[in-house]
Amino acid sequence: MSRPIQARIDLDALERNLQVARRYAPSARIMAVIKANGYGHGLMRVAEALADADGFALLDHGDAVHLRQAGYRQQILLLEGFFTAADAELAAEHDLSCVLHSDWQIPFLDNYPKRNGLDIWLKINTGMNRLGFPPEQVSAVLERVGRHQAMHSITLMTHFANADTSAGVASQLQRFTDVAGAYRLERSLANSAAVLHHPKSHGDWVRPGIMLYGSSPFADVSAAQLGLRPAMTLSSRLIAVRELRSGDEIGYGATYRADQPMRIGVVACGYADGYPRHAATGTPILVDGQRTRTLGRVSMDMLCVDLSALPRANVGSKVVMWGEEMPIDEVAQAAGTIGYELMCGVTARVPVVTGD
Numbered sequence: 001m002s003r004p005i006q007a008r009i010d011l012d013a014l015e016r017n018l019q020v021a022r023r024y025a026p027s028a029r030i031m032a033v034i035k036a037n038g039y040g041h042g043l044m045r046v047a048e049a050l051a052d053a054d055g056f057a058l059l060d061h062g063d064a065v066h067l068r069q070a071g072y073r074q075q076i077l078l079l080e081g082f083f084t085a086a087d088a089e090l091a092a093e094h095d096l097s098c099v100l101h102s103d104w105q106i107p108f109l110d111n112y113p114k115r116n117g118l119d120i121w122l123k124i125n126t127g128m129n130r131l132g133f134p135p136e137q138v139s140a141v142l143e144r145v146g147r148h149q150a151m152h153s154i155t156l157m158t159h160f161a162n163a164d165t166s167a168g169v170a171s172q173l174q175r176f177t178d179v180a181g182a183y184r185l186e187r188s189l190a191n192s193a194a195v196l197h198h199p200k201s202h203g204d205w206v207r208p209g210i211m212l213y214g215s216s217p218f219a220d221v222s223a224a225q226l227g228l229r230p231a232m233t234l235s236s237r238l239i240a241v242r243e244l245r246s247g248d249e250i251g252y253g254a255t256y257r258a259d260q261p262m263r264i265g266v267v268a269c270g271y272a273d274g275y276p277r278h279a280a281t282g283t284p285i286l287v288d289g290q291r292t293r294t295l296g297r298v299s300m301d302m303l304c305v306d307l308s309a310l311p312r313a314n315v316g317s318k319v320v321m322w323g324e325e326m327p328i329d330e331v332a333q334a335a336g337t338i339g340y341e342l343m344c345g346v347t348a349r350v351p352v353v354t355g356d
């Protein structure tokens with residue numbers, strides 16, 4: 001018998017969530033964002049489920065090559081572009097598109113060994129202040145890069161800081177349009193939140209990530225309300241059950257004390273599996289399909305749950321930490337984080353299965 005924890009990936013949910021993105025952005029092409037090992041779901045598995053996407057975006061050059069070698073023919077975009085001059089040769093060899101976000105990357109174009117081969121996504125900083133050229137430099141950069149013999153096409157892109165909040169995208173969209181309006185180049189702006197809430201920002205290519213995995217980018221709108229289905233279910237089982245007396249405490253730091261006799265269960269899942277250690281007592285969790293709560297501190301390999309309302313739960317009972325019937329966003333909120341971080345944080349020791 002192996003340890004009962006597993007992450008089940010629902011390929012059908014991924015495929016359907018892609019269709020949801022298409023319904024929200026019917027006139028745009030979809031650059032499916034599969035960085036960070038497909039947001040923790042497994043790169044090749046996710047690519048296969050999302051094979052209908054018009055492109056794939058990620059950061060790791062090795063992963064991009066792997067996708068190309070597996071036969072994917074759609075555009076593959078490196079979201080941080082070149083890191084070194086040698087990356088230009090790699091991009092040529094495997095036909096990878098590159099974000100160009102900073103001056104220091106421009107000389108690397110000279111290393112690109114083909115004429116008219118390179119597709120660049122020129123990133124404009126419209127307010128995020130992370131990557132991208134300032135709007136006032138864009139014409140000069142286009143002047144330099146546009147005539148470069150390596151160049152095949154240029155897409156203008158930007159990234160929103162507040163597509164998921166009430167601050168919205170208006171000012172960034174305006175700054176972008178002020179620049180892009182002067183050129184007949186394709187445009188890409190929208191992450192999941194903008195795909196869902198800001199249709200005016202869709203442009204030619206949208207770049208959904210989190211929504212494809214069935215988590216909501218919004219704090220106040222659930223994935224289910226958006227028509228999204230969770231692609232990952234992290235489950236395990238109870239490996240011990242015990243009766244506490246009034247006054248008994250649970251776990252490291254004794255942060256929970258029973259104020260009456262109660263029944264608790266011990267789940268084979270801890271922070272070394274990727275369950276957030278900052279999930280406090282009261283974080284929702286499913287046992288035998290019924291909602292209950294965690295108790296005390298999450299430890300490396302285990303966490304404890306309240307079985308007061310689950311008299312029939314016992315060793316072997318199935319526990320769902322997140323996924324089907326237990327939205328990852330609720331767990332994330334209880335742990336002071338976001339669904340993205342939980343998905344990406346499932347560790348290598350957790351076996352991954354697909355299907356039912």
Ligand SMILES: *Cc1c(COP(=O)(O)O)cnc(C)c1O
Pocket residue numbers: 033035079159190191192193207208209210211217
């Ligand atoms: C990660 C990322 C996305 C996807 O964002 P989501 O919020 O997951 O939809 C889009 N564009 C860029 C540049 C990104 O880095």
